[in-house]
Amino acid sequence: DADVTQTPRNRITKTGKRIMLECSQTKGHDRMYWYRQDPGLGLRLIYYSFDVKDINKGEISDGYSVSRQAQAKFSLSLESAIPNQTALYFCATSGFRDRASDDEQFFGPGTRLTVL
Amino acid sequence: AQKITQTQPGMFVQEKEAVTLDCTYDTSDPSYGLFWYKQPSSGEMIFLIYQGSYDQQNATEGRYSLNFQKARKSANLVISASQLGDSAMYFCAMGEGQTQGGSEKLVFGKGTKLTVNP
Numbered sequence: 001d002a003d004v005t006q007t008p009r010n011r012i013t014k015t016g017k018r019i020m021l022e023c024s025q026t027k028g029h030d031r032m033y034w035y036r037q038d039p040g041l042g043l044r045l046i047y048y049s050f051d052v053k054d055i056n057k058g059e060i061s062d063g064y065s066v067s068r069q070a071q072a073k074f075s076l077s078l079e080s081a082i083p084n085q086t087a088l089y090f091c092a093t094s095g096f097r098d099r100a101s102d103d104e105q106f107f108g109p110g111t112r113l114t115v116l
Numbered sequence: 117a118q119k120i121t122q123t124q125p126g127m128f129v130q131e132k133e134a135v136t137l138d139c140t141y142d143t144s145d146p147s148y149g150l151f152w153y154k155q156p157s158s159g160e161m162i163f164l165i166y167q168g169s170y171d172q173q174n175a176t177e178g179r180y181s182l183n184f185q186k187a188r189k190s191a192n193l194v195i196s197a198s199q200l201g202d203s204a205m206y207f208c209a210m211g212e213g214q215t216q217g218g219s220e221k222l223v224f225g226k227g228t229k230l231t232v233n234p
Contacts (some may be wrong), residue, residue, distance in 0.1 A: 042226040107161035
């Protein structure tokens with residue numbers, strides 16, 4: 001089974017709808033992240049969380065909210081979806097390491113979201 | 117200012133030849149990490165190689181090596197003996213923003229699309 005799972009894998013919705021993307025991990029990591037990927041722009045950080053009580057905004061948090069329900073679960077919500085939120089969304093995790101700069105991130109398979 | 121710059125939107129290489137994908141970075145942190153990820157057409161992000169700012173030697177992982185030039189702030193990925201399966205997007209990323217136990221987040225470049233020709 002995959003260590004980082006995302007549901008749904010694909011979603012088509014309409015403008016104005018509320019959408020939730022879910023992420024679960026079995027790696028036992030404390031740190032979880034949400035990114036979006038647009039063609040030509042690479043990955044941009046939306047929100048990240050270092051533990052259940054910690055939520056931080058990333059580079060492009062406007063229009064999004066998150067919930068860290070448990071160590072293993074981190075959900076991303078679009079309260080009122082708009083077409084320019086059409087993108088590939090990735091969840092990622094990383095663990096506590098001994099070296100300060102040693103923090104590989106493990107990615108989920110991605111959710112392809114289309115907002116019509 | 118961009119923290120990670122990948123100047124090659126696309127690269128082509130013949131099968132079995134070596135190819136270098138460029139990455140330059142900008143940081144004032146003395147401690148940071150540099151990562152390369154591969155994204156095939158199927159979409160998943162695959163970790164390839166890591167280089168720490170204090171590492172004395174260039175990182176190597178199988179056919180992948182990282183040409184780390186700290187003074188120039190460059191961390192180029194070298195793929196030796198290219199294979200058709202190497203065709204993919206490649207992303208350079210940097211971890212910075214030091215907290216206890218690791219950096220806060222990764223900053224990604226815009227990627228380079230590599231095409232391996234038979």
